[in-house]
Structures are given as C-alpha cells and as structure tokens.
Amino acid sequence: MTRLVGAAELAPAGYAFEVRAAGLRLQAGRRTVVDGLDLSLGTGVHGLLGPNGAGKTTLIRALATVLRPAGGTLEVLGRPATGRTGLREPRRRIGYLPQEFGYYRRFTVREFVEYMAWLKEVPGADVPAATQRAIDRVGLADRADHRMKTLSGGMLRRAGIAQAIVNDPVLLLLDEPTVGLDPAQRVRLRELLQTLGADTCVVVSTHLVEDVAAACTGVLLMADGRLVFQGTPAEIAAAGGPEHPGDSPIERGYAALLARPEPAGGTW
Amino acid sequence: MSTEHVPDRLAGRYASGDPGIPADELWAVEAHLESCARCRDRLRLMLPARAPEVAALVDGVWAGLLPALHGAAPAPGRRRRRSLAAWLTPAMVPWAGMSLIVAVLAVVFDGAFRGAGAGGGVAVLLAAPVLPVLGVAASWAAGADPMHELVAATPRAGLPLVLRRTAAVLLVLIPILLVAGAWTGVVIAQWLLPCLAFTTGTLALGGLVGVARAAGTLVAAWTVTVPALAATTGQWTAPLRTDVLPVWAGLMVIGAAVVVARRGGHTALAASR
Numbered sequence: 001m002t003r004l005v006g007a008a009e010l011a012p013a014g015y016a017f018e019v020r021a022a023g024l025r026l027q028a029g030r031r032t033v034v035d036g037l038d039l040s041l042g043t044g045v046h047g048l049l050g051p052n053g054a055g056k057t058t059l060i061r062a063l064a065t066v067l068r069p070a071g072g073t074l075e076v077l078g079r080p081a082t083g084r085t086g087l088r089e090p091r092r093r094i095g096y097l098p099q100e101f102g103y104y105r106r107f108t109v110r111e112f113v114e115y116m117a118w119l120k121e122v123p124g125a126d127v128p129a130a131t132q133r134a135i136d137r138v139g140l141a142d143r144a145d146h147r148m149k150t151l152s153g154g155m156l157r158r159a160g161i162a163q164a165i166v167n168d169p170v171l172l173l174l175d176e177p178t179v180g181l182d183p184a185q186r187v188r189l190r191e192l193l194q195t196l197g198a199d200t201c202v203v204v205s206t207h208l209v210e211d212v213a214a215a216c217t218g219v220l221l222m223a224d225g226r227l228v229f230q231g232t233p234a235e236i237a238a239a240g241g242p243e244h245p246g247d248s249p250i251e252r253g254y255a256a257l258l259a260r261p262e263p264a265g266g267t268w
Numbered sequence: 269m270s271t272e273h274v275p276d277r278l279a280g281r282y283a284s285g286d287p288g289i290p291a292d293e294l295w296a297v298e299a300h301l302e303s304c305a306r307c308r309d310r311l312r313l314m315l316p317a318r319a320p321e322v323a324a325l326v327d328g329v330w331a332g333l334l335p336a337l338h339g340a341a342p343a344p345g346r347r348r349r350r351s352l353a354a355w356l357t358p359a360m361v362p363w364a365g366m367s368l369i370v371a372v373l374a375v376v377f378d379g380a381f382r383g384a385g386a387g388g389g390v391a392v393l394l395a396a397p398v399l400p401v402l403g404v405a406a407s408w409a410a411g412a413d414p415m416h417e418l419v420a421a422t423p424r425a426g427l428p429l430v431l432r433r434t435a436a437v438l439l440v441l442i443p444i445l446l447v448a449g450a451w452t453g454v455v456i457a458q459w460l461l462p463c464l465a466f467t468t469g470t471l472a473l474g475g476l477v478g479v480a481r482a483a484g485t486l487v488a489a490w491t492v493t494v495p496a497l498a499a500t501t502g503q504w505t506a507p508l509r510t511d512v513l514p515v516w517a518g519l520m521v522i523g524a525a526v527v528v529a530r531r532g533g534h535t536a537l538a539a540s541r
Contacts, residue, residue, distance in 0.1 A: 064421045065421065065535075065536075066421045066536050067536065067537060068536055084536075088423045088426070091422060091423040091425075096418070098417045098421075101415075101418055102414025102415050103414060103418075104353070104358040104414065104415065107353075107358075111353075114350050115354075119418075119423075119424045120423060121424060
C-alpha cells in the first residue's frame with residue numbers, strides 16, 4: 001500500500017528542545033533529590049552520568065512525566081509536565097524504560113510489546129507490524145513467542161527496550177539499559193542508540209563511562225542532584241589530566257569533574 | 269490509489285529495465301506496483317522473456333529463501349491474552365480467585381451464623397463491600413501490579429484505564445456475589461449498593477492518597493465499624509438494613525462525583541514507594 005505522509009508528521013515541532021527544565025526541583029518521597037536543575041536537550045543521544053544516588057533515576061522519571069516536579073518548570077515535547085492533565089498527547093511520543101521494570105510472567109515477548117503498544121495508543125492496525133519491528137531491532141525475533149519468564153536478564157532488558165521504542169518515540173528515556181547485557185549486546189545497543197539518535201532525543205542514564213564515550217553525542221554529569229557538567233564526550237576527556245584516576249581519558253575526565261566538590265561520606 | 273493499471277507496453281519497458289522511462293512515470297509505476305498484486309504478477313510473467321538475468325536472480329533468491337520460510341512459524345494470531353489484559357490484568361487473577369474463595373466460605377459459614385441467631389446471608393453481606401475494594405487495589409496499586417511503572421507512563425494511564433479495570437472487577441465480582449446471595453437468600457439491592465459505594469469510594473479516595481492507601485483505609489474502617497455497630501444495635505447487618513440503603517446510594521453518588529471532578533489523577537507513580 002502506498003504510504004501517505006500525514007499532516008501530523010509534516011507539522012513543525014513547535015518547540016526548540018525536546019526537554020527544557022529551569023530551576024527544576026524533584027522529590028523522592030519527602031527527600032529533595034534534584035534541586036535547581038537547568039537543562040535543554042535536543043535531538044541526539046545524551047548520556048546521563050553520575051555516581052549512585054546522584055538523582056539520575058528521579059530525573060528520568062520526571063522526564064517520563066510519572067513524577068511531578070516539586071518546583072521549577074519542566075517542558076517535555078513543548079508541553080508543561082508539571083500539571084495533572086495534558087500529558088496524554090506528549091506521552092504518545094515518549095518511550096520509557098525504567099531501571100527495574102515489571103512484566104507479566106506468562107506473557108510472551110510479543111504479547112508484552114503489543115500490550116505496551118496498546119497502552120501507548122498505537123493505532124490498532126499498526127500494532128502487529130510495530131511490535132515485530134521493535135522486537136527485530138533489539139534482536140529478539142527468535143524469542144518473540146517465548147514467555148517472558150523464560151528469558152535471561154539481558155533478553156529481558158532488550159524486551160524492555162523493544163517496548164520503549166514500539167511507538168517510534170520522539171523522546172526516548174532509558175534508565176540503565178546496559179545492565180545485564182554482555183559486551184557484544186552492549187555494542188549492538190550502542191549502534192541502535194546511534195541510529196535512533198539521528199532523529200530522536202535519547203536520554204540514557206548509566207554509570208558506565210565507556211558507554212557514554214562510545215554512543216553519546218552529549219553528556220550530562222550529575223552529582224548530588226545538581227548538573228555538574230554538560231558537554232560532549234570529548235570535552236569530558238579534555239577535563240582530565242594524568243593526575244586523575246582512571247584507565248581512559250574519559251574516565252580521568254569524569255573523575256576530574258566529580259572531584260571538584262569533595263564528595264562527602266567515604267571513599268566510595 | 270489509482271484504479272488504472274500499468275499498460276502492457278510500459279510494464280514491458282519497466283521489466284526490461286529501459287532507462288528511457290521518464291522519472292515521473294517510473295515513480296507512478298512503482299507506486300502502483302507496491303499496491304497492486306495483479307500488476308506485480310503480470311510483471312513476474314514478463315520477466316523471463318524481458319530480463320532473464322533478473323528472473324534468474326529472483327529464482328535464486330526464492331530457492332534460498334523457501335527452506336527458511338518453511339522453517340519459520342507463522343506469526344501467531346493469539347491476541348486474546350492481550351485483549352483480555354486491556355480489562356483484567358494478570359495481576360488481578362489472584363484477587364479474582366480470592367473473591368471466589370471468600371464467597372464460597374461466606375456461603376459455608378452462613379449456616380453457622382444462622383445458628384448464632386444472626387440472620388441469613390450475614391457473611392455475604394459483610395464481604396460484599398470489601399471485595400471490590402481489594403479488586404481495585406489489585407488492579408492499580410504499585411505493589412500489586414508489576415507493570416505499574418511502565419503503565420503509569422503511558423497515555424492510556426489515568427481515569428479511563430482505572431475505570432476499565434474497575435468495570436472488570438465488578439463484572440467478575442457481581443456474578444459471584446449474585447450466586448452467593450441467591451444461595452443464602454439475600455436480596456441483590458442489599459449488597460449491590462454498598463458494594464458500588466465502596467468501589468467509587470476507593471477510586472475517589474485513591475485519586476487523593478493513592479489507591480493502595482485508600483483501599484487499606486476503607487477496609488480498616490469497615491472492619492472497625494461493623495463490630496462497633498453490632499455491639500450497639502445487636503445486629504450484625506445494621507449498616508446494611510434496607511432503610512440505610514439511601515445513605516449508601518448517597519455515598520456512591522458523592523464518590524462518583526469526586527472521581528469525575530478529579531479525573532486528572534492516576535497518571536503519576538503511586539506514592540507508595
């Protein structure tokens with residue numbers, strides 16, 4: 001069938017950045033985790049780096065619009081993400097992989113991704129094809145009809161990534177997508193991220209510095225709920241000198257940028 | 269889409285790879301071929317005569333592909349489980365089983381209650397308001413549904429999805445209670461209104477403090493109120509007497525009104541983490 005380009009696809013975006021935050025304050029429970037964060041993210045792969053507890057997961061949840069900011073402004077795909085309503089339209093174009101995601105054990109991979117496609121309001125006629133495409137892209141085609149409970153950790157992660165990209169998102173949020181993947185799968189994921197990053201705003205949270213060096217066009221470095229650094233991987237590498245610990249230039253740069261404010265509470 | 273097919277001459281030129289076909293015609297031919305099986309078939313029949321090398325290539329590819337295609341299983345048409353999950357998630361199955369067991373127990377213990385002079389169907393009546401509350405909690409609380417975080421981030425999250433799942437809860441529960449009620453001789457009106465009032469109450473309160481907390485509060489309130497009223501009035505079914513039913517109807521309407529007024533809720537992660 002001849003593919004028609006819809007008006008929605010040709011419409012100008014109406015926003016300069018997929019994500020724009022100013023003075024953003026986020027709370028996990030009663031604790032303020034992120035405070036005074038200013039951020040603008042456009043198309044490309046943005047690596048979100050930082051030590052454990054820096055607020056990466058909380059920030060990603062806010063970007064996924066499941067956590068309402070406690071203060072400041074946050075615009076996602078040109079819509080304010082601070083209210084209780086008006087989220088439906090931007091959410092159709094967001095893909096989100098939480099750090100720990102649950103699933104129904106008896107569902108097959110295909111059923112899981114199809115169910116998520118339904119929840120994301122992918123038009124019914126497109127669901128089977130979109131599902132197959134997403135499963136193909138993460139390399140799970142041979143497991144598509146296996147039950148979720150039979151998958152290994154790395155395969156589950158990939159099924160999670162498949163559900164995140166099933167609606168062809170404009171903003172893709174992946175929280176620790178490389179956990180549990182073996183080295184070859186990580187290389188494949190980086191390639192996928194680079195492909196997606198050509199026309200999508202991808203935010204990948206990770207604590208593996210080498211992932212960022214290999215796949216990301218931009219890096220956000222967070223520590224203690226603040227943005228310490230925003231730039232390119234090359235700029236991070238340039239910040240480090242031989243006196244900083246680390247095995248690669250980017251690791252030394254990471255150590256250098258985080259070392260400035262002395263981390264409290266032990267050597268870890 | 270055009271209804272005009274590719275003329276034989278043009279199709280022949282296309283099949284032999286004639287570079288002289290103007291670009292716009294070429295584009296039109298290819299666009300038509302994508303959507304017209306008949307013209308594709310005509311093209312296939314022309315190939316061996318017009319472009320033997322292409323025909324050989326296609327045959328070669330098919331020869332290589334066919335064994336692999338025979339090995340691959342066709343995409344299964346199993347969509348039942350997913351369509352069902354649109355209403356009743358697998359996380360709610362344990363609740364449905366529990367409701368069934370509670371209903372059976374209520375019928376079994378009915379005789380014992382009768383013996384104690386409590387009147388017929390007391391156990392069914394007392395269980396009726398609590399079961400839907402637990403069902404709503406199972407369908408939407410963060411701890412009960414493993415997919416909660418994934419679902420909460422989707423556009424369908426929110427009141428429509430909650431109502432859908434609540435409808436499924438009631439569809440499962442009402443027949444169970446209907447049978448249990450008929451068995452023990454309880455009138456439907458006596459348990460249906462409290463049952464619905466507690467359901468809307470859970471949703472209304474859930475929009476404010478989270479479904480899990482709302483369910484806990486309501487179940488606790490019910491387990492405290494019933495014995496207290498029983499002690500003062502000497503009647504276990506005091507809150508369910510027919511003259512109290514208008515109160516239940518009122519509560520149901522208030523609950524529904526709050527749900528509608530706060531319909532923007534249920535789109536964020538439940539607060540219980």
